[in-house]
Amino acid sequence: MRTEPFSLSLSTPLDTAAGTIDERRGFLVRLDLDGTPGLGEATPLPGWTESLDDCEAALREVDDPETALDGDSFADAPAARHGVSLAVLDARARAAGEPLYRHLGANTRIEEVPVNATVGDGEPKETAEAAADAVNKGFPAVKVKVGARPLAEDVERFEAVRTRCPDVELRADANGAWDRETAERALSAFADHDVAFVEQPLSADELSGHTDLRGGPVGIALDEGLHEHGIDAVLDAAAADVIVIKPMALGGVDRAADAGRRAIDAGLDVVVTTTIDGAVARAAAVHLAAALPGVRASGLATRRFLDEDIRENVAPIRSGAAVVPQGKGNIPPS
Ligand SMILES: [Mg+2]
Structure with missing residues (x-):
């Protein structure tokens, strides 16, 4: 090696x-x-x-x-x-x-996996424009970063986005920024704008807090919390509707595939995302998403966060989907 x-x-x-x-x-x-x-x-x-x-x-x-x-x-x-x-x-x-995704268990050919766009913190108009741009490019889902400003302003941002983009699936990622009361108010306000789920409303150490937040029209997704507690604890606590899987943080696509399948078997939805890795790991995350039945639009459009890459044109994004490599293995070794 x-x-x-x-x-x-x-x-x-x-x-x-x-x-x-x-x-x-x-x-x-x-x-x-x-x-x-x-x-x-x-x-x-x-x-x-x-x-x-x-x-x-x-x-x-x-x-x-x-x-x-x-x-x-x-x-x-x-x-x-x-x-x-x-x-x-x-x-x-x-x-x-x-191809790797078949080796990970997919039993049919999968050409592409849907991906989400990510919109950072910004003023309502700016947020709505970035979301509209993503919709025009074909992204089926838009994730908006929240929690950096007072809740009332984040609600205004969603109002602006929903007005510009009436049909797209919207998600929020709070990265653990809120306390319980703010999270409850956020879920109730975001429901008015048909937000599908909020990622990590409370800090990663809170499991039962997330369990308590579930049950309303806006789902609860765990990202940092999954990686802190592991899939067993998340399932035992019934703490999530959706889990966000980062293969690099979970110790490999094999372990990530196992966690994903167990979540799906338990009735949860799964999103796969990279940790803004190079082309080799990003391609593997695309294979993983292809291997997980019913995977939701995933955080795999991360090449754009890099100025350069290990290899170019690997699992490119086309019309809101990552193209799944069909050669043997993950990607060609050289
Ligand atoms: Mg997240």
Whole structure:
């Protein structure tokens, strides 16, 4: 197994729990399984995964990749595990002569998966224009970041968006910004604008708080909360209508597929999203979405947040959908 460091500059700086970053750094993982090459990507995002240094250290310790995946070598290094597990899955799918999404369990050909557009914080007019632009480009769903300003202003923003875009599916992502009372008021106000669900209205440590918020016309989605507590705890607490799956943070597309299937079996909806990774991990997330039946429009249109990429024209976005790669494995290894 070999690793190659890479660095991709971001088109706009990204605010994370660990501060603002202007590049995405990680490692390509290359291996060979009985003569078949496999390519993976480990792109840690502190706040969601281990640090870059810890990722590198975990990768360096790998002796036999397949054995390492079965043990707990990657207990605190989900991004490193993502890189190694993807390289292994890529090689296995390639050896089986099938695209990764078929290897992950899809039993029919899937040409594309629907994706959502994301609209950042802004004034009502600006928010409505960005949403209208996304609708014109064919996006079936628009996610609006909320919680950065007083609730009354976020409600005005949704009012403006709904007026401009009467039919699109709307979602909000609060990134844990609200207390319970604000969340309750938000859900009630957003219902008037037919918002499908709110992602992470309360902080990640709240599980029962989210359980209590469910039951109204606006669904509850967990993103940070899923990654903090795991799928078992989220299902046990009945804390979500929708889960947002980030394969890099969950330790690989195999684990993400398992969490997704269990959620679907329990009657939840699933959204797949990247952690603004390079083309190798983004393609794998597209394969994962293709493998999960009924996946909702997913956060896979993230190439635009990067100035450059590891590989171009991988799983491009066309008319609000990501084109699913149909070659063997994830993407060609070189
Ligand atoms: Mg989110």
